[in-house]
Amino acid sequence: MTDDEPLAVFDDDMDARFAASVAELRKARGWSQERLAKMLTRRGVRDMTGLVISRIEAGRRKVRLQEAVGLAQVFGVTLLSMTKQDEMLNAIVLLSGQVRDLRALQSDFLDTAERFAANVHESATYVLRVIDDLRASGDLDADAQDLLSRYERGARGALEFGPSEIASKVTWPRTPEGKNGERQAEV
Incomplete structure (x- = not known):
């Protein structure tokens, strides 16, 4: 790749793919939404509850950068992979x-x-x-x-x-x- 090539493809579906990844990764690990919220809270992500995770997975709530980084860390994946980029x-x-x-x-x-x-x-x-x-x-x-x-x-x-x-x-x-x-x- 050259310096002028984009590192990611940004489109309208990025948020939806991210939300779907949160649900897929959580379910693949057998975690409840509440458990995921507690893991994020322990990592310093504020205002995280099972209900917030539910809304994120359903695409009804946008994810803040701190939350996205925390989710990627908890799942042990990259942000890029969570958007399917x-x-x-x-x-x-x-x-x-x-x-x-x-x-x-x-x-x-x-x-x-x-x-x-x-x-x-x-x-x-x-x-x-x-x-x-x-x-x-x-x-x-x-x-x-x-x-x-x-x-x-x-x-x-x-x-x-x-x-x-x-x-x-x-x-x-x-x-x-x-x-x-x-x-x-x-x-």
Whole structure:
């Protein structure tokens, strides 16, 4: 991550995810709301009761920063994990890695397309030389001449475009920003 990347994704559901985490973590430990409130009070969190915990879990009461830190400490987790931001960040990191891999595959694919096009061009040139040599020998019957004419049309068709022009026909979808390297697809 760079300095200008956000460390968390802030949205309208953050409070709801936090409240759901409080309930999930408390229930997973088998604690009552009253027991959780007493644990927080022992850590110096003021005005904490079972009823307050109930209202927090139901999303009917906002959590103060001191309470959020106390809850995370009691549960032994991070504040980030209580808002499910770590899951979102993991998904973002995974996705950015997949995009990076896709760009590398794109580059490899385009390089392969260029090599393939160069090989087609080279092969067509060779076929035309062989056809010229066979015709120069003068020992061809009508069927052989017909066959050579068909091969010649195919080879000349392959030479109609150069290797870079053939490779440029390979398209790749545009990214939302319109960036994907040197070639842009006609979508």
